[in-house]
Amino acid sequence: MVDISLLGCGGGMPMPNRFLSSTIINYKGRKILIDCGEGTQVAMRFIGSGFKSIDVICITHGHGDHVVGLPGLLATIGNSGRVDPITIIGPKGIEDIVKGLRVxxxxxxxxxxxxxNPNIPLNIIEDLVVSTLELDHSSPCIGYSFYFKRKPKFDVDKANTNNVPRIFWSTLQKGERVIEKGITYEPSMVLGSERQGIKISLITDTRPLDTIPDFIKESDLFICEGTYGDEEDLDKAVKNKHMTFSEAAQLALKGNVDELLLTHFSPAMSEPELFKQNATNIFEKTIIGHDMFVKSLAFRD
Incomplete structure (x- = not known):
């Protein structure tokens, strides 16, 4: 089970009913935070997520509405008793940004x-692969894909057929090789076929790109910016390098994703639900996000 919470759905500036961009993913008690705008800590208090178990912080880009909450959060994590290292991933320049905020x-x-700006998939947490994609914004910006791998089932018949001693079953099931008295026992001797994992993609603060559909392909959940809901705001979207609801929906359709979750709403758009049809006319399974929105994804049999 993977739990996703939108902590803040706003872009640009915080509003009385909307914190700035932040999303948290919870998997087996470990947490991945994506962006850290103003209000992140308050929202985490609302959902009761805790701070100590954040292992990875993924920053899309260095604009204030995505990073201003970071120094306070890092201090709070320290006060929680955290001593294990934390990994921060981000676009080109993220090291200087973090250094400046840590003043x-x-x-x-x-x-x-x-x-x-990693250019290869990363394995920072067990069973999780993090991939990135360079986007088109007014500052260096990257999108993220999170693939949660699912271990194959243990196959008792296969283990017995391969004469694997029962004492080694647990170790092999964990994917570790065992060598005993000159005999090598491989995990493949006790495990069944590969099983489908869970894929979550997040794209924000960019114009649509031809590379995005393949990057988000067959995501169980595609979280995407919807800065502008009204089609009449397309010129603003182009000028400010953002997207409209319909453009996000087109990407979801081309990427053959299961669901589209819209977020990062302009301060001028007080009621995003009023423009939902601009997305659902193109991609029916569209959700309009809101602060403290929570969704759980289960592995499929």
Whole structure:
């Protein structure tokens, strides 16, 4: 089971009923935070997510509505008793951005490992592969794909057929090889076929790109910016390098995703639901996000 919570759905500036961009993913008690706008800590208090178990912070880009909450959050994590390192991933320049923000949070009881503009998939948490894609915004910006792998089922018949001693079953099931008295036992000797995992993609602060549909392909959930709901705001979207609801829906359709979750709404759009049809006319399974929206995704049999 993977749990996703939208902590803040706003873009540009915080509103009385809307915090700025932040999303948290919870998997087996470990957490991945994507962006950290104003209000992130308050929203985390509302949903009761806790701070100590955040292992990875993924930043899409360095604009204030996505990073201003970071120094306070890092300090709070330190106060929670965290001593294990935290990894921060971000676009080109993220190391300088974090360094600048930490002027007001200089002393932390844990190390921070920064990965800048990775060009290969990353395995930071067990069973999780994080991939990135360069986007088209007014500052260096990257999108994220999170693939949660599912271990194959243990196959008792296969283990017995391969004469694998029962004492090694647990170790092999974990994917570890065993060598005993010159005999090598491989995990494949006790495990069944590969099973489908869960894919979550997040794209925000960009114009539509031809590379996005393949990057988000067959996501169980595609979280995408919907800065402008009204089609009459297309010129603003082009000028500011953002997207409309319909453009996000087109990407969802081309990427053959299961569901589209819209977020990052302009401060001028007080009621995003009024424009929902502009997305659902193109991609029916569209959800209009809101602060503290929570969704759980289960592995499929």
């Amino acid at each position: 007001i949070a200089p002393y932390l009881p844990y190390d921070i490992n920064i990965i800048e």
